[in-house]
Amino acid sequence: MNDDTIPKEYPILVSTMDYPISISWKVRDLHLQAVLKIGEKAFSLQSEDSVSLLQPNTKIMLRFGSESSEFLPKEFSLYQNYPNPFNPSTSINFDLPEDAFVTLKIYNIMGQVIAVLVDQKMYKAGRYSEIFNTSSLSSGVYFYRLDARGVVDDHEGMSRFQSVKKMCVVR
Numbered sequence: 235m236n237d238d239t240i241p242k243e244y245p246i247l248v249s250t251m252d253y254p255i256s257i258s259w260k261v262r263d264l265h266l267q268a269v270l271k272i273g274e275k276a277f278s279l280q281s282e283d284s285v286s287l288l289q290p291n292t293k294i295m296l297r298f299g300s301e302s303s304e305f306l307p308k309e310f311s312l313y314q315n316y317p318n319p320f321n322p323s324t325s326i327n328f329d330l331p332e333d334a335f336v337t338l339k340i341y342n343i344m345g346q347v348i349a350v351l352v353d354q355k356m357y358k359a360g361r362y363s364e365i366f367n368t369s370s371l372s373s374g375v376y377f378y379r380l381d382a383r384g385v386v387d388d389h390e391g392m393s394r395f396q397s398v399k400k401m402c403v404v405r
Contacts, residue, residue, distance in 0.1 A: 246294040248287065254325070254365075257294075258284035269306070269360070271295040275327070276306060278360030285363045286325050288316060306359050307331045310395035312380040315366070319402035323367045326351070326378055332359050332393060334382040340366060341377045348376070356385070373405040 248255065257270070260282045268279040273292045277285055287294075307329035315324040326338065336357050340349040348371070351364045366378070377398055384393030 242298045244296045246296055248290075248292075248294065250290075253290060254286045254288045256284050256286050258282075267299060269297045271297060275361045277362065278306060278358045283362070286365055288325060307361060310382055310393070310397075312397035312399060314399055315378065315401045319404040320368070321404050322369050323365055324401060325363050325365055327361065327363045328380050328382075329361050330357055330359050330382055333357065333385045334359075334393070334395075335385065336362075337381040338364055339379050341379065343375055343377075351378075368403045371403050373403050376401050376403060
């Protein structure tokens with residue numbers, strides 16, 4: 235094994251009193267195998283994206299190398315938003331075990347779409363976080379739905395994942 239394939243980890247220290255904070259990246263080398271691990275979640279560093287860090291004292295590691303994929307999720311998941319109930323914004327996290335086209339929409343209790351956070355955007359396998367800002371919404375119960383359609387067509391067809399969760403806005 236040459237030195238380029240040995241995984242390398244680097245701790246990232248954050249020093250601020252203002253949370254949440256946003257960590258952004260812009261990767262120009264699309265062959266780079268890198269993962270940002272925040273607590274127990276891992277985010278594949280592909281192209282350009284960002285993630286929100288909601289609380290202090292969270293361990294952050296940057297890992298480069300061919301074995302970075304061991305941190306990637308094994309199955310599709312949509313997590314409960316945090317915080318919930320919330321005002322004015324919340325974080326919606328989801329996992330993709332493979333590259334997928336993603337749609338993330340917010341619905342009112344009548345089933346009407348009130349916001350589209352992601353619309354058929356291509357994501358690499360990894361863990362992701364989207365922030366939903368409710369500055370224009372009244373207090374109440376809302377729903378968010380994740381639709382993910384894999385891009386690899388194998389003998390069983392393309393992967394498809396759908397999940398809905400409930401959230402509460404409190405003013």
